Amino acid sequence: MNVRSNVLNMAGNCEKLLPVSEKLASIGVDPCTGMSIIGHCAAARILHSLGIEVAQNRLLAAAITEPQGGSDLRGVRTVFAGGEDWRVTGAKVFATNALYADSIIVYGLLNGEAALAYVEPGSVGVRIEPMELTVYKCSGIASIAFDSAPASPIDKPGRRIYRSVLQGLAENRVLVAALAVGLGRTILDRAVEWAIERGVAKYQAVTHRIARAHALLEAAAAMVSKTAETIDREGLSDWTLTSIAKYTATEAAVEAARAARRTLGGHTYSRVGEEIVSLQHHIHALEPAEGTQDIQLEIIARTILQKKRA
Numbered sequence: 001m002n003v004r005s006n007v008l009n010m011a012g013n014c015e016k017l018l019p020v021s022e023k024l025a026s027i028g029v030d031p032c033t034g035m036s037i038i039g040h041c042a043a044a045r046i047l048h049s050l051g052i053e054v055a056q057n058r059l060l061a062a063a064i065t066e067p068q069g070g071s072d073l074r075g076v077r078t079v080f081a082g083g084e085d086w087r088v089t090g091a092k093v094f095a096t097n098a099l100y101a102d103s104i105i106v107y108g109l110l111n112g113e114a115a116l117a118y119v120e121p122g123s124v125g126v127r128i129e130p131m132e133l134t135v136y137k138c139s140g141i142a143s144i145a146f147d148s149a150p151a152s153p154i155d156k157p158g159r160r161i162y163r164s165v166l167q168g169l170a171e172n173r174v175l176v177a178a179l180a181v182g183l184g185r186t187i188l189d190r191a192v193e194w195a196i197e198r199g200v201a202k203y204q205a206v207t208h209r210i211a212r213a214h215a216l217l218e219a220a221a222a223m224v225s226k227t228a229e230t231i232d233r234e235g236l237s238d239w240t241l242t243s244i245a246k247y248t249a250t251e252a253a254v255e256a257a258r259a260a261r262r263t264l265g266g267h268t269y270s271r272v273g274e275e276i277v278s279l280q281h282h283i284h285a286l287e288p289a290e291g292t293q294d295i296q297l298e299i300i301a302r303t304i305l306q307k308k309r310a
């Protein structure tokens with residue numbers, strides 16, 4: 001089975017986050033498939049938040065981030081023009097799945113208002129090129145240039161679109177958190193195997209390092225499950241939930257990677273350590289995905305202050 005059909009199999013239309021997050025959080029999760037599921041579900045959750053049904057068998061990509069910076073949604077320069085049928089001009093980067101998606105949802109501005117449209121990958125005026133990344137190489141991550149390309153409006157431009165994009169991305173953060181847990185558990189599992197095989201599991205310095213990372217990861221995993229369950233049951237009423245899940249899970253996975261690297265010692269950098277180094281790169285690349293760790297702290301901090309001032 002290729003990555004594409006694997007993704008559709010595992011994610012479906014992303015309506016329920018808990019079952020998807022459980023798959024992503026398991027030991028042995030494939031990073032590429034995991035990131036493709038996240039990319040697909042990002043687009044699907046945005047459509048869900050607009051009340052739009054998502055087809056089961058169409059792989060989606062969300063093209064939001066632009067070359068000049070992805071943290072500020074209000075700073076996008078991609079523009080739509082037209083009446084009933086639109087045209088889009090601009091540039092996007094880091095669009096996961098874009099290389100093999102059936103449909104790309106593109107965020108931009110129409111007469112200064114937030115706008116969202118479907119763009120078909122093979123259309124005239126659409127140039128999709130693979131990004132030269134060192135991680136998630138088979139997740140179809142691409143840069144896209146639109147030159148007056150045809151686009152089909154998804155909904156009326158305006159504030160509702162802006163909020164739905166923010167909400168879809170906020171909800172989807174729980175899946176990034178789940179992948180962080182899955183990759184963290186995997187790297188720690190490999191470290192335990194090595195510690196036993198190498199005979200260094202007798203040292204408390206080694207086992208406590210692993211235990212500490214394990215404890216942090218499992219605490220983050222509980223936060224991921226609670227968040228996914230809450231969103232599935234009642235929607236996202238508290239936006240800090242997914243920020244806390246994404247922040248803690250990514251930090252815990254980074255800690256697990258550090259523990260694994262130290263457990264392997266110098267062998268991290270030999271052939272036996274190749275998987276550890278690769279997993280570590282994939283874990284680190286989750287820091288910016290779906291909003292950087294700084295942005296998560298900003299969301300959490302603002303909410304703390306708002307509550308105190310209210």
Ligand SMILES: Cc1cc2nc3c(=O)[nH]c(=O)nc-3n(C[C@H](O)[C@H](O)[C@H](O)COP(=O)(O)OP(=O)(O)OC[C@H]3O[C@@H](n4cnc5c(N)ncnc54)[C@H](O)[C@@H]3O)c2cc1C
Pocket residue numbers: 035039042061062063064065068069070071072093094095096097136141285286288289290291292293294295298
């Ligand atoms: C593996 C992967 C997959 C991705 N998939 C997609 C996808 O499918 N679709 C898509 O559209 N994008 C995708 N992205 C892009 C991702 O959303 C952006 O990388 C992210 O939003 C950050 O944008 P940037 O990289 O341009 O960083 P920048 O915005 O340039 O930020 C650079 C630094 O400045 C800090 N910073 C910037 N603004 C602020 C602020 N206001 N407050 C505090 N700190 C700030 C950031 O935290 C960061 O440390 C993906 C990225 C990765 C790594």
